Amino acid sequence: MVNLSQKEQTLLKDQKSHEEMCIKKYTKYSKEAEDPELKQLFNQLASEEQEHLNTVNQILAGQVPSMNSAGGSQKQNMQFSGNNMNNQHDADLCQDLLATEKYISSTYDTTIFECKDANIREALNHIQKEEQEHGEKIYNYMNANGMYN
Numbered sequence: 764m765v766n767l768s769q770k771e772q773t774l775l776k777d778q779k780s781h782e783e784m785c786i787k788k789y790t791k792y793s794k795e796a797e798d799p800e801l802k803q804l805f806n807q808l809a810s811e812e813q814e815h816l817n818t819v820n821q822i823l824a825g826q827v828p829s830m831n832s833a834g835g836s837q838k839q840n841m842q843f844s845g846n847n848m849n850n851q852h853d854a855d856l857c858q859d860l861l862a863t864e865k866y867i868s869s870t871y872d873t874t875i876f877e878c879k880d881a882n883i884r885e886a887l888n889h890i891q892k893e894e895q896e897h898g899e900k901i902y903n904y905m906n907a908n909g910m911y912n
C-alpha cells in the first residue's frame with residue numbers, strides 16, 4: 764500500500780476525470796463518425812482509455828500497478844486508406860480529440876512531477892506515452908485524409 768499525499772490525490776482525481784471524459788468522447792464519437800476506419804480507431808482508443816482509467820483507479824486505491832496491467836503500447840498501428848477526404852464533420856471530431864489528447868498529456872506532466880513513488884511515476888509515464896501515441900494516430904488519420912493543415 765502506498766500512502767498518497769493530499770496533493771497527489773487531488774492530481775490523480777483530476778486524471779481520473781480526464782480519463783473518464785476520454786472514454787465518453789471516444790465512445791460517443793465512434794458512433795458519430797461516418798468513416799468505418801475512424802469508428803474503428805475511436806473504438807480502439809476508447810478501450811485504451813479504459814485501461815488508463817483502471818490504472819489510475821488502482822493507484823488511487825493505494826496499489827502500485829504492475830506494468831503488465833498498465834496495458835501494452837505494442838498494439839499494431841492501423842493503416843489508413845485515405846477514403847474520407849473533405850468530410851468536415853469527421854475532421855472536426857478528430858480536431859477535438861487531438862486537442863483533448865494534447866491537453867491531457869500536459870496534465871500528466873504535472874502529476875508525474877508531484878508523485879513521490881517511482882513505480883507510480885513509471886506507470887503514469889507509460890500512460891502519458893500512450894496519450895502521445897493517440898495524438899499521433901489521430902494525426903496520421905487526418906494526414907491520410909487531407910484534413911490536417
Ligand SMILES: [Fe+2]
Nearest residue numbers: 782785812815
Ligand atoms: Fe488516457
Ligand SMILES: [Fe+2]
Nearest residue numbers: 864893894897
Ligand atoms: Fe488518450
